[in-house]
Amino acid sequence: MAKKKATAKAADNLTFLKTPTGINGLDEITLGGFPKGRPTLICGAAGCGKTLFSLEFLVKGVEEFNEPGVFIAFEEKADELALNVTSLGFDLKKLQDEKKLxxxxxxxxxSEIEETGEYDLQGLFIRLGYAIDSIGAKRVVLDTIENLFSGLTNEGILRAELRRLFQFLKDKGVTAIITGESGEKTLTRQGLEEYVSDCVILLDHRVVNQISTRRLRIIKYRGSLHGTNEYPFLIDEDGISVLPVTSLKLDKPVSAEIINSGIPSLDKMFPTGGFYKGSSILTSGTAGTGKTSIAVSFADAACKRGEKCLYFAFEESPAQIIRNMKSIDLNLQKHVDKGLLKFYASRPTMYGLEMHLVAIHKAIQKFKPNVVVLDPITNLITIGSFSEVKSMLVRMIDFLQENQITVMFTALTLSTVINDQTDDGVSSLVDSWLCIKDIEMNGERNRGLYVMKARGMQHSNQIREFVITNKGLSLVDVYLGPDGILTGSARETQMLMEETGQVLHRNALGRKDREVLRKRKLLEAKIESLKTEFESAEEELNKIYIEDEIKRGVLNKTRQQMTDLRSGNKDI
Amino acid sequence: MSKKYELRLYVAGKTLKSVTALNNLKQYCEEHLKGEYVIEVIDLLEQPQLAEGDQILAIPTLVKKVPEPVRKIIGDLSNQEKVLVGLDIRPKL
Structure with missing residues (x-):
């Protein structure tokens, strides 16, 4: 033990040692935790989570770093305290039985105390020292030491003793948390920050537009770099999570891998055959244009590839989405059953934007999805201003890209005039942007889809008609007729008309063919009869000719006989 | 042992304040409660675990266990008036 301490001291000279808090995200913004062996002040107004914060510090210390801790409660009794944090999954009783806490x-x-003459707080020191030594504590929480001021009146003594107390804690080598209630002008009511000067953290619970957000800020951290922003944090069933909201670097890994969108005809609009993995896709359109359907197809495709998908629904409940998507032949339930698809539904108004972001972060870190869908981001505007939503989305996309998670957002555009510059200003952040547009014509409304942008990919510049059928989604080439673009039934009509035309045309062609045939037959028949005529004429001619021949032969014969007769040849 | 007054004085080592407090206490008791009291001196340096029972913070602390109600008087007990009031020997003026 002594040896260990000695080596720790030696290292102390070289580097600034920190005690990891084990609180989600806090170690990131403090770059390692609280200053080791020194007191840290946590201050904030009533109900901002100071006690919980410090208690989690102790519990995590025991559970994750095997560092026993002492909690000195000035406000709540041990049983009450234990009861209060059971909901967070902390079993203080068990830790106490194990002599870890x-x-x-x-x-x-x-009313019980009367003061007379000089005194000091040696009793407190002894109790503290005894508590620390009895379990070999490395972490100590004093919650809230300011209560001393309400019980004891001699402020001069108290202040001197407090100074001594912090020195005592340092000498003990414990990492301590002192909590303090916010004062009017000072950070704490009694000016504790005067004594604890190594690290001061301010917790804040702010209500804007009736929605509360918890925030944390490191006011001071002597000897160490730290994040200086206000970071939102969340208290839920897993305790506290702090979100480091802005990463300053733009050095995210990129992937050339392509993933498909779940709509084959949409993939065909990109020569690459889909979207880049880890990219962000925005689908925007007016109400009822099928944004959710596209998003769900995308999620479905991911699940079919065997990837995990986390679906954040801000509008519909999971059951509703599952039911509705059956109408386009998408069975989401089986993905849910397999554990590939997970819904995370919450009303935007449930808590502030930052809290949503924290909650989304947490959910993503827990589920570790490959694909994330946010449907729709525009609903978040109900709880924040435009710029707030934008800054939230920036950080969200940042976070997702860092983790190589492909994300699809849907956004509702309110006006029919497409604002090319911005859809909540996200367009500059997203890698691909699908725009669905209403095409109203001939008394009906149809959907036209086009790719507004696709970073690093060639893409079709054509507006395709986006059709939703009970077999799923598909894109149809819009019909470019003589009167311009035709969609929906106008397209169908035009196509039908063309088809009719073709049939008629074919029919006409056939008739002509038959006519030719008939004509040929006619002519052929004519030719035949002429031939026969010719033959009979020829025969006639031949007959005369033969008769002549015969006649001439007979004549010759007769003449011969006559000649013979005349010459007296009487032999005949 | 059924004295009327049971008093406990918590100290931490033999500091000046502790010694003063003990001397003061003895003096007041002899004057006002002769034969009716018992004083128990607890040195927390030797028995630190006892500090929790009586919720001791300040040193020295005098705790009046009996008679009820329990009262605590912290400090070196230099103000006799206050101590006597605190011990319910004299009513508060």
Missing amino acids: RIDYIHIDK
């Missing part, structure tokens, strides 16, 4: 309740009742 010690909760000491210090009760000060002014």
Whole structure:
């Protein structure tokens, strides 16, 4: 033990040692935790989570770093305290039984106490020292030490003793948290910040537009770099999570891998055959244009690839989405059953934007999805201003890209005039932007989809008609007729008309063919009869000719006979 | 042991304040409660675990266990008036 301490001291000279808090995200913004062996002040107004914060510091210390802790409670009794944090999954009783945690309740009742003459707080020191030594504590919480001021009147002594107390804690080598209630002008009512000067953290619970957000800020951290912003934090069933909201770097990894969108005809609009993995896709359109359907197809495709998808629904409940998507032949339930698809539904007004962001972060870190869908981001505007939503989305996209998670947002555009510059200003952040547009014509409304932008990819410049059928989604080439673009039934009509035309045309062609055939047959028949005529004429001619021949032969013969007769040849 | 007054004085080592307090206490008791009291001196340096029971913060602290109600008087007990009031020997003026 002594040896260990000695080496720690030696290292102390070289580097600034920190005690990891184990609180989600806090170690990131403090770059490692609280200053080791020194007191840290946590201040804030009533109900901002100071006690919980410090208690989690102790519990995590035991659970994750095997560092026993002492909790000196000036406000709540040990049992009350244990009861209050059971909902967060902290079993203080068990930790106490294991001698990993010690909760000491210090009760000060002014009515019981009479002060006369000089005194000091050696009793407190002894109790503290005893508590620390009895379990070998490395972490100490004093919650809230200011209560001393309400019980004891001699402020001069108290202040001197407090100074001594912090020195005592340092000498003990414990990492301590002192909590303090916010004062009017000072950080704490009694000016504790005067004594604890190494690290001061301010917790804040602000209500804007009736929605509360918890925030945390490191006011001071002597000897260490730290994040200086206000960071929102969340208290839920897993305790506290702090979100480091802005990463300053733009050095995210990129992937050339392509993932498909779940709509084959949409993929065909990109020669690459889909979107880049880890990119962000925005689908925007007016009400009822099928944004959610596209988003769900995208999620469905991811699940079919065997990837995990987290679906944030800000508008519909998961059951509603699952039911509705059956109408376009998407069975989401089986993905949910397999654990590939997870819904995270919450009303935007449930809590502030920052809290949403924290909650989304948490959900993503827990589920570790490959694909994330946010449907729709525009609903968040109900709880924040435009610029706030934008800054939230910037950080969100940042976070997602860092983790190589492909994300699809849907956004509702309110006006029919497409604002090319901005859809909540996200357009500059997203990598691909699909725009769905209403095409109203001939008394009906149809959907036209086009790719507004696709970073690093060639893409079709054509507006495609986006059709939603009970077989799923598909894109159809819009019909470019002589009267311009035709969609919907106008397109169908035009196509039908063309088809009719073709049939008629074919029919006409056939008739002509038959006519030719008939004509040929006619002519052929004519030719045949002429031939016969010719043959009979020829025969006639031949007959005369033969008769002549015969006649001539007979004549010759007769003449011969006559000649013979005349010459007296009487032999005949 | 059924004295009327049971008093406990918590100290931490033999500091000046502790010694003063003990001397003062003895003097007041002899004057006002002769034969009716018992004083128990607890040195927290030797028995630190006892500090929790009586919720001791300040040193020295005098705790009046009996008679009820329990009262605590902190400091070196230099103000006799206050101590006597605190011990319910004399009513508060």
